[in-house]
Amino acid sequence: MPTDVVTAFVRHGTDVLLLRRSESVGSYPGRWGGVAGHAEGDPEAQARTELREETGFGDADVELVRRGAPFEVDDPDHGTWVVHPFLFDCRRRDAATNWEAAAHEWVPPTEIRRRDTVPDLWRSYDAVRPTVDSVAGDDEHGSAYLSLRALDVLRDEAAVAADEGGDWERVAAVACDLAAAKPGMAVVRNRVNRAMAAADRTPSGVEAAAREVAGEAADADDRAAASAADDLRSRGVAAVFTLSRSGTVDAALRELAPGRVVVAESRPGGEGVGVAEALAGDCDVTLTGDANVPAAVAAADAVLVGADAVFPDGDVVNKVGTRAAALAARDAGVPTVVACAADKVAPERLPVEDGDADALYEGDAPLDVENPVFEAVPGRLVDAVVTEAGVLDAEAVGALAAERREWAAWE
Template sequence: MNGEIAVGFFRHGTEVPIVRHEDAPPVRWDAVSVRSTADGRDRRRPVSALDDTDAATLVRSADPIDVGTTAGSADRTIRPYLFECDTRELSLFSDGSFAAHAWVQPPALLDRETAPGLWEAYLAVAPSIPTVREDTDHGASYVSLRALETLRDRAAAAAATGEGYDSVATTARELCRARPSMGVVRTRIDRVMAEADSDPGSVRDRAMKACAAAVRADEAAAERAASRLGDRVFTLSRSGTVRSALEAAGPDAVFVAESRPAREGVGIAERLAETEAETETETGNETGTDVTLLVDAAIEGLLADGTVDTVLVGADTVLEDGSVINKVGSRTAMRAGTAAGIDCYAVCSRDKIVPGTEFDPEFGPAAAVYGGEADLAVYNPTFERVPPPAVSGIVTEDGVYGPDEIGPIAREHALYRRWDG
């Protein structure tokens, strides 16, 4: 056995980089090697190949995989790690470490000559139905991308091994049920299945196109939202699309509610402040965006006193009647903003518009609110409905829609559900 190799899949959007080494066969591709060290409790932790200028977050790791390059032998042991990257411009691709690199969606590994076990290593850390179902840290856009990746990878594996369509369809159905309050998950999965032929290869190809389109849709929606923002903006929770819009617009001030009990707003406030500091360091100029974190109970008072001129929230789902489903606190913010004459926008991809008007709420764990021993109940809803009159507009990649313009789009999306009878 040649020992253990730790490799990192550095995901940006729905793609990962693969590399060619100078001393490897000229057409063979591999993942980026990382150093893996053990702490005092004998748990393995990666040391990233990136330098301090790169933003990469460890998502998950997996147990080592033994890979046999010859019959009956395990010549290569791989310990895989999955990272999330904010950019494709990584330092390790500019320092001459590799002969070449390419960003690909992982099923492309099956179409290239790669180091042994690379596809299996990726699958060990890839998104799955459980990770989609259990993700309470990210918004619907992010979760829907992971759902598309799960379907894409399952279809690719089935196509490679000659499995039938039924196993892929079962995965699609389970993904559609995984996050009932995130309508975009079902819309995107339904569209792939409706537009694909009844074979795994076709589903794989449609899912790969859907992954790329979803990334572009979120970017375009953020650009449209940025053009609508005033100088002093309020937001809450953690939406990647909202964050992108704020970073693009560069308002004078951003007010972020902490969004208890998980306090997702703290993370986006920190990120906005860090981005501001990095910009000032690079340019030598103060851009003037002040970031303020506030307690949730202060939302209504802040919006009533004239401090803010735009409310911008994400949307986990937009219902057929124009209601917006989003993190608890959104209803208070948008109703208070509307009462104060403030523009109140929800920004999301068009795929988040779903048929029907029923709202199936998700609830967070009781322990996140109360860990004592008293005999009491805990009410901890994750999402809530914002009524149409409180919504000035829903900003998507295709335009800004009033709540009364949502119905036809929702009914269009309902047609995709016909793939399942």
């Protein structure tokens, strides 16, 4: 009779946690695997139990990203396993393993293809790893996060192509699809183009370049957040208004530790609700409706937002509602600060994403409906664009835009 088991991959940044099974376990000692165990009852609940037992990561540390379809693995020594794969994002990297693991390492997932692993470990990862479609369809995460997922896809597809004798054209097609996956998110396109421009024209070269760019990108995002926190601290900011979801803003707020944060609900999508919930344990948080933004901004010391793109002329693209917040900030005499990595500077003006009209109005009256998701905020309303290199002036923005046009020339 088949035995149900869970295999959970824990991801931090662009690395996953691999465990080398100890000599005390009943199957596959010495081999590398994910967090695993017999599935008794609900597989997701069991995956979370195994995470707590084998890594010390609890529900507050991890977020379920994807659950893959179960599949069978036939082993002449152990019978048939029914594997239930899971992928979790983890906020920490300090795994505390138990007796089941002799060692553990954070590695790019492509290392799975090069190690002595439990059976079909890559198949488990393949069932939950990011794809072009998952990047294009993700409306929950910020653009910095999605740029890392795009580099994950490029790295993984390049590794598979290298192992299967694929050529440059095969990987280049994936890169083009990724660059087009989020047309308004400059950082997704820029980081894919940067990896392709740096690589030699081989799949293995692209894999290596994607890994290097991803590592530098994650570091840049962290330093941009620290730089934004320093900027706000220098302004004596104690109460911050924000909207939408930005990993850089979230990290900046956690480092700044202001006395109060006000978060707009951020329609359409309402991702501000989740942002407020995530911050609630760390500071005094107020969730407010979008219609209350002017009053909320007037009671704050600064507006802090992320960006999906910074255009060469200094205009900033972010979630709809940002322009209203910036106008309210100018009226109230408080600064509007944009926190983002320099890779969000776009080579040219990009399209600004529209929303689904039916989500706003499904009636049959003869009227036009506008339900934008993002908008371009004039640069004159922005007091500072803060990146890992500090505050960008107009000359720096222009120079970065030119560099990104050079990256795009690989095509």
